[in-house]
Amino acid sequence: MTEKKISSAVIKRLPRYYRYLSELLENGIDRISSQELSRKMNVTASQIRQDFNNFGGFGQQGYGYNVEVLREEIGKILGLDQKYHVIILGAGNLGQALANYGGFTKRGFIVSGIFDVNPEKVGQKIGDTQVMDMAKLQEFVAKNTVDIAALTLPKAKAPEVAKELVGLGVCAFWNFAATDLNLPEGVAVENVHLAESLMRLSYNIVNLNKD
Amino acid sequence: MTEKKISSAVIKRLPRYYRYLSELLENGIDRISSQELSRKMNVTASQIRQDFNNFGGFGQQGYGYNVEVLREEIGKILGLDQKYHVIILGAGNLGQALANYGGFTKRGFIVSGIFDVNPEKVGQKIGDTQVMDMAKLQEFVAKNTVDIAALTLPKAKAPEVAKELVGLGVCAFWNFAATDLNLPEGVAVENVHLAESLMRLSYNIVNLNKD
Numbered sequence: 001m002t003e004k005k006i007s008s009a010v011i012k013r014l015p016r017y018y019r020y021l022s023e024l025l026e027n028g029i030d031r032i033s034s035q036e037l038s039r040k041m042n043v044t045a046s047q048i049r050q051d052f053n054n055f056g057g058f059g060q061q062g063y064g065y066n067v068e069v070l071r072e073e074i075g076k077i078l079g080l081d082q083k084y085h086v087i088i089l090g091a092g093n094l095g096q097a098l099a100n101y102g103g104f105t106k107r108g109f110i111v112s113g114i115f116d117v118n119p120e121k122v123g124q125k126i127g128d129t130q131v132m133d134m135a136k137l138q139e140f141v142a143k144n145t146v147d148i149a150a151l152t153l154p155k156a157k158a159p160e161v162a163k164e165l166v167g168l169g170v171c172a173f174w175n176f177a178a179t180d181l182n183l184p185e186g187v188a189v190e191n192v193h194l195a196e197s198l199m200r201l202s203y204n205i206v207n208l209n210k211d
Numbered sequence: 212m213t214e215k216k217i218s219s220a221v222i223k224r225l226p227r228y229y230r231y232l233s234e235l236l237e238n239g240i241d242r243i244s245s246q247e248l249s250r251k252m253n254v255t256a257s258q259i260r261q262d263f264n265n266f267g268g269f270g271q272q273g274y275g276y277n278v279e280v281l282r283e284e285i286g287k288i289l290g291l292d293q294k295y296h297v298i299i300l301g302a303g304n305l306g307q308a309l310a311n312y313g314g315f316t317k318r319g320f321i322v323s324g325i326f327d328v329n330p331e332k333v334g335q336k337i338g339d340t341q342v343m344d345m346a347k348l349q350e351f352v353a354k355n356t357v358d359i360a361a362l363t364l365p366k367a368k369a370p371e372v373a374k375e376l377v378g379l380g381v382c383a384f385w386n387f388a389a390t391d392l393n394l395p396e397g398v399a400v401e402n403v404h405l406a407e408s409l410m411r412l413s414y415n416i417v418n419l420n421k422d
Contacts, residue, residue: 011411011414012411014410014414015404015406015407015408015410015411016404016407018407018410019389019404019406019407041391042391042393077414078410078411078413078414078417079410079413079414079416079417079418080410080413082417084413084416092308092311093304093305093307093308093311094304094305094308096304097303097304097305097308098405100303100304101405103389103406104406104409107406107409107410109409109413147416148412148416171416171419172412172415172416174408174409174412178230178314180252180253182253186419187419188412188415188416188419190408190409190411190412190415192403192405192408193226193227193230194309194312194403195226195230195314195315195318196226196227196229196230197226197385197401197403198315198318198320198385198401199225199226199229199289199290199291199318200222200223200226200289200401201359201383201385201399201401202289202290202291202295202320203222203225203288203289203290204383204399204401205290205295205358205359205382205383205399206289206290206293207290208382208397208398208399
């Protein structure tokens with residue numbers, strides 16, 4: 001798309017732009033100025049223009065942005081113009097929440113398998129998918145395309161399962177376990193550490209009270 | 212604790228230090244050098260020393276850090292030396308996952324109420340807590356201390372419920388709804404936008420494949 005190295009701060013902001021543009025489209029708004037977008041998103045218009053200039057600017061300022069085109073362009077940058085087959089490791093509440101969330105399917109993330117070690121869970125249906133025995137994981141990955149593994153396993157188990165999956169060719173992990181996976185380079189890992197998120201909140205509570 | 216303004220990047224890293232120090236303690240390790248900690252955490256020792264210097268350094272380099280003391284100090288900075296009463300709005304899979312996660316209680320976050328609009332869920336027990344009718348929310352908040360509201364509601368509902376709770380005196384939100392809450396200043400908000408997290412992962416997948 002572009003030869004410039006885009007800063008990770010910009011990349012982190014792109015999904016939020018994508019979310020706002022999706023909402024505008026849902027509300028039938030097909031054109032928006034950087035000023036209006038700035039007001040809605042609570043960032044400066046200059047920030048928006050700077051961010052978009054990393055990708056060529058996305059259209060003329062005087063007329064505003066074409067919402068659908070802009071959303072599609074940002075979607076492409078984010079890799080949302082393709083499908084991803086996702087397996088979920090761990091069929092607890094969190095694994096079930098991920099499997100049942102329709103928003104992922106809409107954006108091209110298809111849950112193709114859910115695995116658990118608990119015999120009571122194996123065979124249960126979650127959404128359209130039946131929970132499989134963790135013992136069948138290797139066979140499943142050998143026979144099916146797996147683009148992303150979502151880990152909702154206990155932290156003691158997650159790193160070894162991730163390592164095994166890397167050995168089987170899985171290159172991307174959405175990690176909810178409260179541990180780092182320490183995987184080799186070339187493997188994409190996105191961590192969602194809920195306990196750490198909660199600690200940032202308590203920090204902010206204490207510091208708001210101080211002022 | 213300190214009069215210097217601590218950068219938000221440092222604050223973001225503190226929970227990860229806290230997690231590693233907790234693991235060291237669990238494994239019976241009571242002293243660690245910045246070099247060893249650096250190896251474990253995969254950050255430079257100089258980064259660690261710089262981060263800790265924001266808070267006075269936490270002890271002598273030559274002898275390494277006392278793990279228990281360091282963990283307690285960082286815990287204090289993060290506000291983990293006090294208890295927080297948490298209510299969960301939405302008793303779906305995600306709300307249940309949060310309610311059932313023992314790690315939160317261990318760190319002083321006590322789930323004191325779960326609310327839902329669905330009559331089939333009201334009255335059900337999740338962990339030690341019974342799901343209450345959303346209609347009872349106002350009464351509950353008036354009678355009980357509520358430090359944090361975790362929102363696992365649909366995005367169309369979350370901002371209005373949050374606004375109502377701010378009106379009732381709740382000052383901190385852990386927001387899982389795929390929307391911004393737009394609350395007044397002085398209210399602490401920590402967002403966990405799962406769809407955005409997944410988009411960052413797809414971006415990384417596409418860009419790893421490019422190299």
